[in-house]
Amino acid sequence: xxxxxxxxxxxxxxxxxxxxxxxxxxxxxxxxxxxxxxxxxxxxxxxxxxxxxxxxxxxxxxxxxxxxxxxxxxxxxxxxxxxxxxxxxxxxxxxxxxxxxxxxxxxxxxxxxxxxxxxxxxxxxxxxxxxxxxxxxxxxxxxxxxxxxxxxxxxxxxxxxxxxxxxxxxxxxxxxxxxxxxxxxxxxxxxxxxxxxxxxxxxxxxxxxxxxxxxxxxxxxxxxxxxxxxxxxxxxxxxxxxxxxxxxxxxxxxxxxxxxxxxxxxxxxxxxxxxxxxxxxxxxxxxxxxxxxxxxxxxxxxxxxxxxxxxxxxxxxxxxxxxxxxxxxxxxxxxxxxxxxxxxxxxxxxxxxxxxxxxxxxxxxxxxxxxxxxxxxxxxxxxxxxxxxxxxxxxxxxxxxxxxxxxxxxxxxxxxxxxxxxxxxxxxxxxxxxxxxxxxxxxxxxxxxxxxxxxxxxxxxxxxxxxxxxxxxxxxxxxxxxxx
Amino acid sequence: xxxxxxxxxxxxxxxxxxxxxxxxxxxxxxxxxxxxxxxxxxxxxxxxxxxxxxxxxxxxxxxxxxxxxxxxxxxxxxxxxxxxxxxxxxxxxxxxxxxxxxxxxxxxxxxxxxxxxxxxxxxxxxxxxxxxxxxxxxxxxxxxxxxxxxxxxxxxxxxxxxxxxxxxxxxxxxxxxxxxxxxxxxxxxxxxxxxxxxxxxxxxxxxxxxxxxxxxxxxxxxxxxxxxxxxxxxxxxxxxxxxxxxxxxxxxxxxxxxxxxxxxxxxxxxxxxxxxxxxxxxxxxxxxxxxxxxxxxxxxxxxxxxxxxxxxxxxxxxxxxxxxxxxxxxxxxxxxxxxxxxxxxxxxxxxxxxxxxxxxxxxxxxxxxxxxxxxxxxxxxxxxxxxxxxxxxxxxxxxxxxxxxxxxxxxxxxxxxxxxxxxxxxxxxxxxxxxxxxxxxxxxxxxxxxxxxxxxxxxxxxxxxxxxxxxxxxxxxxxxxxxx
Numbered sequence: 001x002x003x004x005x006x007x008x009x010x011x012x013x014x015x016x017x018x019x020x021x022x023x024x025x026x027x028x029x030x031x032x033x034x035x036x037x038x039x040x041x042x043x044x045x046x047x048x049x050x051x052x053x054x055x056x057x058x059x060x061x062x063x064x065x066x067x068x069x070x071x072x073x074x075x076x077x078x079x080x081x082x083x084x085x086x087x088x089x090x091x092x093x094x095x096x097x098x099x100x101x102x103x104x105x106x107x108x109x110x111x112x113x114x115x116x117x118x119x120x121x122x123x124x125x126x127x128x129x130x131x132x133x134x135x136x137x138x139x140x141x142x143x144x145x146x147x148x149x150x151x152x153x154x155x156x157x158x159x160x161x162x163x164x165x166x167x168x169x170x171x172x173x174x175x176x177x178x179x180x181x182x183x184x185x186x187x188x189x190x191x192x193x194x195x196x197x198x199x200x201x202x203x204x205x206x207x208x209x210x211x212x213x214x215x216x217x218x219x220x221x222x223x224x225x226x227x228x229x230x231x232x233x234x235x236x237x238x239x240x241x242x243x244x245x246x247x248x249x250x251x252x253x254x255x256x257x258x259x260x261x262x263x264x265x266x267x268x269x270x271x272x273x274x275x276x277x278x279x280x281x282x283x284x285x286x287x288x289x290x291x292x293x294x295x296x297x298x299x300x301x302x303x304x305x306x307x308x309x310x311x312x313x314x315x316x317x318x319x320x321x322x323x324x325x326x327x328x329x330x331x332x333x334x335x336x337x338x339x340x341x342x343x344x345x346x347x348x349x350x351x352x353x354x355x356x357x358x359x360x361x362x363x364x365x366x367x368x369x370x371x372x373x374x375x376x377x378x379x380x381x382x383x384x385x386x387x388x389x390x391x392x393x394x395x396x397x398x399x400x401x402x403x404x405x406x407x408x409x410x411x412x413x414x415x416x417x418x419x420x421x422x423x424x425x426x427x428x429x430x431x432x433x434x435x436x437x438x439x440x441x442x443x444x445x446x447x448x449x450x451x452x453x454x455x456x457x458x459x460x461x462x463x464x465x466x467x468x469x470x471x472x473x474x475x476x477x478x479x480x481x482x483x484x
Numbered sequence: 485x486x487x488x489x490x491x492x493x494x495x496x497x498x499x500x501x502x503x504x505x506x507x508x509x510x511x512x513x514x515x516x517x518x519x520x521x522x523x524x525x526x527x528x529x530x531x532x533x534x535x536x537x538x539x540x541x542x543x544x545x546x547x548x549x550x551x552x553x554x555x556x557x558x559x560x561x562x563x564x565x566x567x568x569x570x571x572x573x574x575x576x577x578x579x580x581x582x583x584x585x586x587x588x589x590x591x592x593x594x595x596x597x598x599x600x601x602x603x604x605x606x607x608x609x610x611x612x613x614x615x616x617x618x619x620x621x622x623x624x625x626x627x628x629x630x631x632x633x634x635x636x637x638x639x640x641x642x643x644x645x646x647x648x649x650x651x652x653x654x655x656x657x658x659x660x661x662x663x664x665x666x667x668x669x670x671x672x673x674x675x676x677x678x679x680x681x682x683x684x685x686x687x688x689x690x691x692x693x694x695x696x697x698x699x700x701x702x703x704x705x706x707x708x709x710x711x712x713x714x715x716x717x718x719x720x721x722x723x724x725x726x727x728x729x730x731x732x733x734x735x736x737x738x739x740x741x742x743x744x745x746x747x748x749x750x751x752x753x754x755x756x757x758x759x760x761x762x763x764x765x766x767x768x769x770x771x772x773x774x775x776x777x778x779x780x781x782x783x784x785x786x787x788x789x790x791x792x793x794x795x796x797x798x799x800x801x802x803x804x805x806x807x808x809x810x811x812x813x814x815x816x817x818x819x820x821x822x823x824x825x826x827x828x829x830x831x832x833x834x835x836x837x838x839x840x841x842x843x844x845x846x847x848x849x850x851x852x853x854x855x856x857x858x859x860x861x862x863x864x865x866x867x868x869x870x871x872x873x874x875x876x877x878x879x880x881x882x883x884x885x886x887x888x889x890x891x892x893x894x895x896x897x898x899x900x901x902x903x904x905x906x907x908x909x910x911x912x913x914x915x916x917x918x919x920x921x922x923x924x925x926x927x928x929x930x931x932x933x934x935x936x937x938x939x940x941x942x943x944x945x946x947x948x949x950x951x952x953x954x955x956x957x958x959x960x961x962x963x964x965x966x967x968x
Binding site: 036040041049068070072075077094095097098100102110112122138142143145161333 | 517520524536552556561582603627631633642
C-alpha cells in the first residue's frame, strides 16, 4: 500500500460510520483535538482559521445592521443568575462554579457564564434611563461554559465560542422586529457563506431558551439525515427587564420596562460545515470560509526547481494579488501524490497542478475538490478563472446540500407513516401538529424526533389538517427530526 | 453655567488628581464601567472599538511574522499548573478555582487560566514529534483571570483580554531570536499605532515571568510620570518543555526538548492610550486606533436641514469612501456647542464644522483635537486634507509623548540624587546597577521605584560606572521608575 493510499484509507467511510468519520476527519485534518479534560477541545489553527472567517463575515453583518461590540464579565454572581426563575432553572444544572479566588473561599459563588443575560441586565439597568437611550444594540464575542454530559467536538463541548447579541427596545413590536431581522440575517449568512440551506422558524415552548418569551431558530439537515440547530434568536419580552429592573422613561414621561432580544451562533457552525459537505475523502470546504482556497502543487520531476517553481511562484503572487487565499506547497519531503491526498482530505476547494510540460505550454491544471473535475487554464488567465471557479464551487455545494435536504424531507399524515419515516428514512418529517405538549412529548419519547421548527414560510394548508399524533385539529405544520 | 461648560467641568483636571481624572474620563466617555463584582469591569462599545482596532492591527503583524491563531481551553487542571515549580508558585495566589461542575463537586480543581503555558504544554507534547514539526508558531486571543487585590480599569482587572503567543523551536538561538523579534514587533506596533514611545529591554530576574528563563518588556512613561509595562516577551528556555515532556527527534535522530517562547499584550493598552495622551478636557485618541477619526457637526441654524445637511452628508460619503472612520452627528436634541464639548472629551481627532456660510463658500472648518488648531478647507479637497491631517495628528501625539519622556528621564549617580529624583521629579531614572538582588530590593523598599528595564540599546559607558545603591562596579544601566 502506498503512503498516499494509506492516508486516505485511514478515514472510516462516512457511509459506514458517520460518527466515527466525523471525529476522524476532525483529528486527521487537524481542525481540533481533545483536551486532557473531559468534554473540552482545542481548536487547532486549521479549524480556528475557519472560525476566524466565520467571525469576520458575520461581524460585518452584525455591524452593518447597526450593532456594536462590547465585552461583559466572564463571571456571574449566583444571586444574579437566580433573578429570572425560568432562566436559572434552565441553566443551573449546566453551570461551572468558581468558589475560590486566590487563597480565599468566596462569599458568593460565581457562575462561569453559560450565557450573559444575567450579567448584562444589571448594566443595562444602570445605562438606560430614557427612550433617547434606546435602542441598545450590543453584541459580544466570547467564550461560554456549559457542563455538558455528552460532548462531541464543535457540536457540544463544555466550553465553546460564540457571539451573543443583547438588545433593548421601546416597544414589543420593535423587539419582535429585531428578533426576526436577526433570524433573517443568520439564514442569509449560513446559506451564503457556509453554503448550507436552512429552515427558519419558531421553536415550541418546550424547546425555547430558558427565560425567553419566544425562540426562533434556523435548522439544517446534516448529511447523515440528522438535524442541527444552527442559530437562535430570542424575543425575551420583558422577562429580564422586570427581573433586572431595566426601565426607561418613554415619550410620554411614563416609566416602562424595556423589551429585549438575545441571539447567538457558535463554533458549532464549524461542525455543521464538516457534516453538511464532507465526503468519504474528508472535508469539502466552502470557498468563502476555507482557510486555503487554492493550493499550488508543483510537479517535482527533473529540474523542477528551475523549470517549474518560478512559474508556480508567479501564479501564487498573481492569485494573492487577486485576493485569493492561496498556498504554494513546495516542500521537498512530500511527493505530489501525497500532497494531492492531503489537500483533498483537508477540503481545499481547488488544487492547481503545475508540471514542466504545463509551464512550457503556459498553462496549469485546476482540479475541483467538490466534483473532481479537471480543467486546463492559461497561466495568465488563472486569477480570473479561479475567482469564477470558487464561486461555482460555493454554488454547487449549496445546490447539493439543498437537493439533499429536499430528497430527505418527507410528509407524514399518519402516526404510522411518521414513525416509519423517522426510523427508516431519517431527514425532516413535515407533519401537522395540534400544538399540544402531550403529543410533542409522546413523539419525542417514542421516536426520538423533536419539533425542530414551525417554519415561518407557510404552505397552502389542506382542507382538513389534523395532528399527526392525536388526530385533533392541527395548529401548525412542523418540521420534525432526530437532531444533534 | 452653560450645559457645555458643565460637561467639561465635570472632569477633575488631570493635574489636580491624576487617578481621579483617569477613572472619570473612562466613565464619562463610556469606555468602560465597573461591574457589580469587585475588580471586574465591563468594556463598553466605545472602549471595545479601540480594542478591536488594536486587535486588527496587531493580529495583522502577528500573522505577517508567520504565526497562526488557535484556541485552547479556559480551564487548567490543578495538577498541570503544578508541573513547573516556579510557575505555580508565581500564579497560584492569583488563581480563580472552579470546584463544582453542574451539580457535582469536581475530583480535581480547575484553574481559570491565569496564562496558558500549562494547558498548551500537554498539547504540544502530543503534536510535536520531529524537527519537521518545528517551529510551532501559535497565538491565541483570549480572556484571562487573575485574582488581583488592587484593581483599576484597563490597567489591572480580575479579568482582562489579551493575545498570548506560544512558540516552540529547535534550538536555544532560535527561541531567543523569536523572543527578540516579537519584542521589536511590539515596540513598532505601540509606537506606530498607539503613538507611545517605549523602551525595550530585559527585566531583572526578580521581575521576570514565573517560569521564564528571561523576560523582555517594553515600558512607557504615562503623563503622570509613572511607568507602565506595555508588553512582555519571554524566552522560556526548556523549563516548560521539560515539565510537560515536549520532545522532538532532531536532525541527528536524537530526542531533544524543544525551546519555547511566550509573549503577550493586553487590554491594558487601552489604559495606556488614555494616560499617555489625555488632557484636562478628556481623551486625545491617536487616529490609527480611534473608533471615530472625524466627526461632522452641522451648525444647526436657520433652515440647516436644507442648507447644510445635504453638504454634510456628501462630505460624510466622500470621507467614508476615502476610508476615514467618520460620523455625522445630525441629532436635533443636542446643540452644536454640546457636541463640540462631547467629542472633545471623547478624543475624536478631528471635528468638522459645516455651517450655512461654509456651504455657500464651498468649505468646511477642521478643528484638531490635539492642538485645537483650526483651518478652512474646500469641501472637494476634504478627503485628501483629512487623511493628511490624521497622519499629522498621529505624528504630533508621538512627538509630544517622546518629548515628555525625554524631559522626564533623569540620570542619577548617587543614591541621594536617585531618591530625590524619584520623589520630586518622577519619570524614569537612569542609573547604573551592580546586578545584585539586595540593591534592587533596597531601592524598591525605600523609594517604591523598581527596575523597569535594562535597555537593549547600549550607551557609551563612563570610565568608572558604579552601582547607584552600593557603589560597587556596575553591571548594567537600568531604567528605574515607580510603576503601575
